[in-house]
Ligand SMILES: NC(=O)C1=CN([C@@H]2O[C@H](COP(=O)(O)OP(=O)(O)OC[C@H]3O[C@@H](n4cnc5c(N)ncnc54)[C@H](O)[C@@H]3O)[C@@H](O)[C@H]2O)C=CC1
């Protein structure tokens with residue numbers, strides 16, 4: 001099985017690395033030569049778009065503004081195009097005569113195989129091809145099939161989501177420094193705090209309010225912090241951030 005990746009930037013480079021564990025050959029197309037330096041080895045091959053067209057699957061991982069010129073060159077591609085481009089609709093890709101499309105919204109968690117990958121397929125993708133896409137993507141994280149209409153929401157929630165979580169993590173670290181802890185000590189504690197809290201929710205499937213209640217003692221330390229959080233409208237700020245991101249994702253789709 002041959003897989004190509006077009007655009008070997010933040011996301012494309014991670015896809016290339018992880019997919020190389022599944023595919024016998026990973027062909028790479030990238031316009032900035034320096035980004036290819038680390039891929040000058042087996043099973044990678046640096047190619048042009050014409051050669052990439054001979055592969056069974058192509059991952060399109062360029063910025064939205066660069067997609068149309070590449071789709072023009074991929075016209076009539078008969079394999080499955082796996083597009084991770086934010087805002088690029090399946091119907092737009094089909095206009096280029098590329099009829100087998102898997103639209104995917106990943107997130108940076110793919111770097112550690114803990115990504116979230118939402119996927120929708122065009123009508124022409126056969127069930128065995130869907131299985132092929134799923135098996136490729138499972139080397140990057142949790143794969144969930146969704147209706148294409150939910151892409152803007154998923155883009156905000158889990159595509160952009162890590163950036164919002166990183167801002168919150170940074171705020172915890174700032175507070176730790178203010179309290180006199182070193183960055184090195186705080187870092188390991190805070191990262192584990194986020195990981196442990198997320199795992200607890202993921203495994204118990206309980207609502208976060210249930211666990212918040214279990215942590216919060218009457219007249220204790222937690223409720224002091226919760227009151228301060230609510231006064232500074234942290235909850236509203238987070239909701240507004242996600243909604244702003246959602247609006248932008250809708251705008252990218254021309255909505
Ligand atoms: N970074 C992220 O966390 C996420 C990104 N995405 C989507 O993934 C796509 C890529 O994002 P990033 O990897 O962050 O961008 P990036 O800018 O790091 O990578 C894009 C790469 O494409 C290359 N490129 C551009 N035009 C080209 C052409 N004509 N031929 C060959 N290579 C070309 C660029 O040189 C660059 O290396 C975007 O469409 C974005 O919406 C989706 C989910 C998460």
Ligand SMILES: O=C(O)[C@@H]1CCC=N1
Nearest residue numbers: 086155156159160161
């Ligand atoms: O910021 C962006 O537009 C892309 C899509 C989701 C994450 N990064």
